[in-house]
Amino acid sequence: MDCLALRFYKMKFYILFFSLLFTAFVHAQTVDALLKKGDQLDLELKNEEALLAYQKADKLKPNDAHILHMISQEYALMMADVSTKKEKTELAIKALDYAQRAKTADPKNAKARLGLAICYGRIADLQPPTKRVEYARKIEEEAQASLKLDSTNDYAWHVLGRWNYEIANLNPLLSFVVKKLYGKLPDASNANAIADFKKAMALNPNRLIHHAELGRAYAAAGDKVLARQQLEKALSMPSKEKDDNETKARARATLAQL
Secondary structure (H helix, E strand, O other): OOHHHHHHHHHHHHHHHHHHHHHHHHHHHHHHHHHHHHHHHHHOOOHHHHHHHHHHHHHHOOOOHHHHHHHHHHHHHHHHHOOOHHHHHHHHHHHHHHHHHHHHHOOOOHHHHHHHHHHHHHHHHOOOHHHHHHHHHHHHHHHHHHHHHOOOOHHHHHHHHHHHHHHHOOOHHHHHHHHHHHOOOOOOOHHHHHHHHHHHHHHOOOOHHHHHHHHHHHHHHOOHHHHHHHHHHHHHOOOOOOOHHHHHHHHHHHHHHO
16 A cells, blocks of 8 residues: 555545544533433423423433433433323333433432332332332332432432331231241331431431321320421421422321321
8 A cells, every 4th residue: 555545544544533523522411401401400390391302312312321310310300290090100111211221221220220119119009009018128128229329319318208107107908918028027117107208308308298297107106296396397308309389289288197
């Protein structure tokens, strides 16, 4: 090969190399822009629009645990916007599918593991009581896995607190089912729920759901004074998150029974 031909092939190589480098740079910038857009829309509770942004990011950067987790989260949050059980179930199934894919993409992603625990809980809420308890083990396992990876996530402590609360306050029939599922009754209690909710609240005191569920746990433990204090605190806070109004409804119902 003569010198001129060699220079020609080198030039082609460099052009291709820098073209690919530039394309990768633009590609990364586009994904980042879509994620920022999705995050902002999520904060504004515009979940369908946020979902579209994350789905576009997913096409550009497939099998990314964070993106898959955010898609799952939007599907789960959109459950509050539909009224029928069929619609809620369809969204819950989509949310669970993406949450499982996020975990597969990166098992050491704390948010992905927490998202999976939350999705198991949302699916469980749509099931008959005896079927619901079958998800209990999965919820606890994923919440514990998330906390081992990141113990500073307030909502992971909250999910574990909800698990403790729900298991501790099962009726005798469901307690029997749980015992069959676990081999014995798990080490769940209102005291554990209170401790978990207090950890969640210490990490993020501005999240009203922590106060509401801590109040409900105090009520279940028989401490009406502290229960009323936390429930009233939750009801006095502005609704900022998608489920806040539903959370306040539970708080009012518990307060009425004190």
